[in-house]
Amino acid sequence: MQKLLIIALAIGLVGSVTVDRAAAQQTPSPADLREKARAFSQPVPTELPADLGPAGTPAQVELGKFLYFDPRLSLSNQISCNSCHNIATGGVDNQVVSVGHQWAFDDRNAPTTLNAVFNLAQFWDGHSPDLVAQAHDPIADAREMAFNDQDVIRTITSIPQYVEMFDKAFPGDGDVTNLQVQEAIAYFEMTLLTPNSPYDRFLEGDDAALGPDALAGLALFVEKGCSGCHDGIGLGGTKYRKFGVVADPGETYRPVADLGRFDVTGDEADKYVYKVPLLRNIALTAPYFHTGSAWSLEEAVKVMGEAQLGEDLSEGDVAKIVAFLDTLTGDQPSIVLPSLPPSTATTPRPQP
Amino acid sequence: MQKLLIIALAIGLVGSVTVDRAAAQQTPSPADLREKARAFSQPVPTELPADLGPAGTPAQVELGKFLYFDPRLSLSNQISCNSCHNIATGGVDNQVVSVGHQWAFDDRNAPTTLNAVFNLAQFWDGHSPDLVAQAHDPIADAREMAFNDQDVIRTITSIPQYVEMFDKAFPGDGDVTNLQVQEAIAYFEMTLLTPNSPYDRFLEGDDAALGPDALAGLALFVEKGCSGCHDGIGLGGTKYRKFGVVADPGETYRPVADLGRFDVTGDEADKYVYKVPLLRNIALTAPYFHTGSAWSLEEAVKVMGEAQLGEDLSEGDVAKIVAFLDTLTGDQPSIVLPSLPPSTATTPRPQP
Numbered sequence: 001m002q003k004l005l006i007i008a009l010a011i012g013l014v015g016s017v018t019v020d021r022a023a024a025q026q027t028p029s030p031a032d033l034r035e036k037a038r039a040f041s042q043p044v045p046t047e048l049p050a051d052l053g054p055a056g057t058p059a060q061v062e063l064g065k066f067l068y069f070d071p072r073l074s075l076s077n078q079i080s081c082n083s084c085h086n087i088a089t090g091g092v093d094n095q096v097v098s099v100g101h102q103w104a105f106d107d108r109n110a111p112t113t114l115n116a117v118f119n120l121a122q123f124w125d126g127h128s129p130d131l132v133a134q135a136h137d138p139i140a141d142a143r144e145m146a147f148n149d150q151d152v153i154r155t156i157t158s159i160p161q162y163v164e165m166f167d168k169a170f171p172g173d174g175d176v177t178n179l180q181v182q183e184a185i186a187y188f189e190m191t192l193l194t195p196n197s198p199y200d201r202f203l204e205g206d207d208a209a210l211g212p213d214a215l216a217g218l219a220l221f222v223e224k225g226c227s228g229c230h231d232g233i234g235l236g237g238t239k240y241r242k243f244g245v246v247a248d249p250g251e252t253y254r255p256v257a258d259l260g261r262f263d264v265t266g267d268e269a270d271k272y273v274y275k276v277p278l279l280r281n282i283a284l285t286a287p288y289f290h291t292g293s294a295w296s297l298e299e300a301v302k303v304m305g306e307a308q309l310g311e312d313l314s315e316g317d318v319a320k321i322v323a324f325l326d327t328l329t330g331d332q333p334s335i336v337l338p339s340l341p342p343s344t345a346t347t348p349r350p351q352p
Numbered sequence: 353m354q355k356l357l358i359i360a361l362a363i364g365l366v367g368s369v370t371v372d373r374a375a376a377q378q379t380p381s382p383a384d385l386r387e388k389a390r391a392f393s394q395p396v397p398t399e400l401p402a403d404l405g406p407a408g409t410p411a412q413v414e415l416g417k418f419l420y421f422d423p424r425l426s427l428s429n430q431i432s433c434n435s436c437h438n439i440a441t442g443g444v445d446n447q448v449v450s451v452g453h454q455w456a457f458d459d460r461n462a463p464t465t466l467n468a469v470f471n472l473a474q475f476w477d478g479h480s481p482d483l484v485a486q487a488h489d490p491i492a493d494a495r496e497m498a499f500n501d502q503d504v505i506r507t508i509t510s511i512p513q514y515v516e517m518f519d520k521a522f523p524g525d526g527d528v529t530n531l532q533v534q535e536a537i538a539y540f541e542m543t544l545l546t547p548n549s550p551y552d553r554f555l556e557g558d559d560a561a562l563g564p565d566a567l568a569g570l571a572l573f574v575e576k577g578c579s580g581c582h583d584g585i586g587l588g589g590t591k592y593r594k595f596g597v598v599a600d601p602g603e604t605y606r607p608v609a610d611l612g613r614f615d616v617t618g619d620e621a622d623k624y625v626y627k628v629p630l631l632r633n634i635a636l637t638a639p640y641f642h643t644g645s646a647w648s649l650e651e652a653v654k655v656m657g658e659a660q661l662g663e664d665l666s667e668g669d670v671a672k673i674v675a676f677l678d679t680l681t682g683d684q685p686s687i688v689l690p691s692l693p694p695s696t697a698t699t700p701r702p703q704p
Binding site for chain 2: 071076087095096099102105295337338339343350352
């Protein structure tokens, strides 16, 4: 082989060798790409990693599943966690913003509950430190489930089967509390992992898991700098960044009135700062951004290139990056719908 | 034994023997009750009976499940069949009337989809002859899913995975049609049977399946005449009857403005006539009546006694009948939530 190369150089084929090298640089070999990919990301595991645990007990997870699907955690008895974080549709509702109590509209796009445990904090502005804290707000929010803490407890304790389930899930903990409700929901959500995406199989050594476009897209994802923010297991969720690092993406994508994390910290530097969203299952969770203002991944990638990286990505590059993003869809959770215990004479009636 | 009876008669114990006989008449033996029960009702089968078939193919049932859970069959992309006929809650929404598009209220209480195949026709007024016909109206109704026939087809055909599923479910049938959509949903609903209730186990020979109160309740159910209308596999769904055969139940339960089946037939005799509802899983499906105006089974049984039978049932008799009704809850369908195929650039966007 070395001899052939020497001959090639000798007979003036250097030019074509250089071209080959350039092509090789455009799309590195799968092995090279895997090394780069592993440097910024890890596969979605099938079980909750120990450092994010402890996982819930089976009784806690089962209770959490019941609560996640129970519309009686809303004032109208019409809206459950699953209404806006629908496990049938990637853990989201595919709405610009969610539709809640009496058809009220939320202010930001609903993030997915799938793999949400990999977020450093919850909500776009990170105002809840974890899934347990998160589970409180949508129940209480007047535009969402509109149910106050007292009525949640009145509802649960009016249903003997729920009281029994709480006893089993939180033995010796005494009366049912709102914190237990939140913990159970969080324990269920911590099971909503989506392993085994083509990208994960690639990370684990399967060269054939990604097609040529997806490989080229992954190379661009690294080279252009996307992976600088979209990293970790979730390819996102590990940090906060200003939407518009390089250029203001404009009113459609980033309306001036929504100040993002500034409202949480009061820090001037946090204006228009949001948590970097997970890219896992991103092909299922349109529309995109905290505004739900981009309906296609092509549009979202283009805007990100301009606003975050100062890159005017070509149509071809956008298509390749999207081909890569399409490989981030993992096995969706297999959830058997619970059979919810019936209400009793003392259960608060729906107020729709 | 005969000798003892003769001695008893001889020594003047006839009175107590008479009392015993009366008690025995009040609650016949399980064997006698079973004979009476079998005369008017049959157990819920585990498979669709041949005379109600043919059942759907696995591809049709699976497609129907996807459609049943898909909120994209509504204009808002917010409401699926399962929103009002929630399989987690007995196939209903436990609302007085359903909440639909832009929080509109329906005019009658949502009947359950569980065992709905055992109804002689669908809707309270029977205006749809079967589940296939039924599946059209809630999608199209402006107060429910508010989606027109054309947009249903536009949505389905914009999603390649759905087109493939339709091809498999209806091979050689050409383009996707609204009728196919309805058929698939109906085929799925035809699988929503709830066998193995305590009452069914009793019907099949298990004396211990019903406790003493439920047995007494069953005896009353027959004796007072409830079983005259609530019969068949579904304990209902086999006929139409006026709500108020004996006495007008009053405005709360039967408002004058809702004329029931009269609106379908124009027949004066059909004023305030409704389909006799299924009693299967009735403990899960409060509130009751076409008005959703009775929140407890006790109230519903009391009203039925007065309006339909001219019986002022005692509190004790009502309690026993309710104990019997509580034994009609069967095994709920075990449904794995589908992972719905994502929308594409041409899928109509939600209009909430």
